[in-house]
Amino acid sequence: MKNNDILSNKEDTEKVLDKTEIFKKYQNKWITITDNDKVISAGSTLDEALDKAHRKGFKNPIVTKIPDLKYDYLL
Secondary structure, three states: OOHHHHOOOHHHHHHHHOOHHHHHHOOOOEEEEOOOOOEEEEEOOHHHHHHHHHHOOOOOOEEEEOOOOOOOOOO
């Protein structure tokens, strides 16, 4: 298998990796997301974000905490 088989071009790679807008909008918040990285809900606490997602009908969303952007992170 060649690398080209996995990622077809640079544009596809940038779409997958660039989550800048999510980080800016939800910094220092808990968010729930779908499998394709669509934000379902956000909250100051994990329980708040999950409760909002559950009320929207998502039983087991992906959950993550967006860090405070005042600091540098390597993810």
